[in-house]
Amino acid sequence: MLKPVAAIYILLFFMPLAMMAQVASIGPVPVPLDVKLPASVIDGDTVPIITIRPVIVVSERNFADINEAMKYYMLRRDVKVAYPYAVMAEATFKQCEETMQTMTSESDKKKYLKETEKIMMAQYKEELKSLTVNQGRILIKLINRQTGTTSYEMVKELRGSLSAFMWQTVARIFGNNLKDTYDPETEDKEIENIIGLIETGTI
Secondary structure (H helix, E strand, C coil): CCCCCCCHHHCCCCCCCCCCCCCCCCCCCCCCCCCCEEEEEECCCCEEEECCCCCCCCCCCCCCCCCHHHHHHHHHHHHHHHHHHHHHHHHHHHHHHHHHHHCCCCHHHHHHHHHHHHHHHHHHHHHHHHCCHHHHHHHHHHHHHHHHCHHHHHHHHHHHHHHHHHHHHHHHHHCCCCCCCCCCCCHHHHHHHHHHHHCCCCC
């Protein structure tokens, strides 16, 4: 069964200082008096249940030296560049998956995927060609974060084992690895923290 990966396949082939973090300021959430809220009875008292927005508290970064500071801000810059493409890949992946579920013919699925790939090629090719090697490396990881599939697996499914091997060889020449996975707990913890700042609008 052909998986819906062609739409984000193009992302894999064209991969070539900001302000200090601060505490996010979020004001109180107003609750009109005439709104009915769910409640829970605790020790005989009725306590309303209100869902509030998450608050992310970020401490001021202390760097050992200028090189460490530059390394962090360059990583933050690269994540901000790569992250939107990974989110787009996730959305396209889901859209392809939903569309293909309505198709019964394998030839129709292949045709649909190739058309989607062609559209994305025209829209994103030039932008992705301008990515740096490090931004491409981060994008490979973030695609795995967003979709749960490695870039190598996507190419292998779409183009076959030989093509995947060839693209992997090219990627390794430029310092990347299509088999890279995302590890938010250890290796990619700093990237995960930066994504949290992006998603909350802190940076």
